[in-house]
Amino acid sequence: MTAPRPVRFRSCGAVVVRQTPNGYRLLMLRAFRHWDFPKGLMEAGEDHLQTAIREVREESTVADLTFPWGEVWFESGPYSQRKIARYYLALTRQESVALPPSPDNGRPEHSEYRWVSFDEARRLAAPRVCAVIDWAEPLVMAGKPTKIGREIT
Numbered sequence: 001m002t003a004p005r006p007v008r009f010r011s012c013g014a015v016v017v018r019q020t021p022n023g024y025r026l027l028m029l030r031a032f033r034h035w036d037f038p039k040g041l042m043e044a045g046e047d048h049l050q051t052a053i054r055e056v057r058e059e060s061t062v063a064d065l066t067f068p069w070g071e072v073w074f075e076s077g078p079y080s081q082r083k084i085a086r087y088y089l090a091l092t093r094q095e096s097v098a099l100p101p102s103p104d105n106g107r108p109e110h111s112e113y114r115w116v117s118f119d120e121a122r123r124l125a126a127p128r129v130c131a132v133i134d135w136a137e138p139l140v141m142a143g144k145p146t147k148i149g150r151e152i153t
Contacts, residue, residue, distance in 0.1 A: 009083040012051035013039025014090040015136045016062055018115060024140055025115035027060060028124055035124040039085050052088045059109055064094040074135040076128045087132050089139055
């Protein structure tokens, strides 16, 4: 049996949740055919949560974030060149979203966004992202954290 290959990159982001009259809605972003939550690579000097907050703001312009569940997080399994994604759970009151250009190349990283229910999110997402949704939903519905993060090494 061979040892697992080490993580090559770690992205950090957030499952951004907004309460509406029709229930909770999650912010999902589409890049090509893939739907995911706002996330991106850590920059020098940042911790995981700082990266998540910055990436949400940069990719969606959502700056009104609170963390009523605490600093709980979930990491999705390796994907795309051994990358791991750590997701925090954040609440916002901000409905407006924009998809600004990336400072790296001047083009938006995403072509579409949607505020969706948990069920709609599962229909859009790949299995890796569905695992994140499955982690977030009971926390949001319970109104308090029930688990601490799970780290993949």
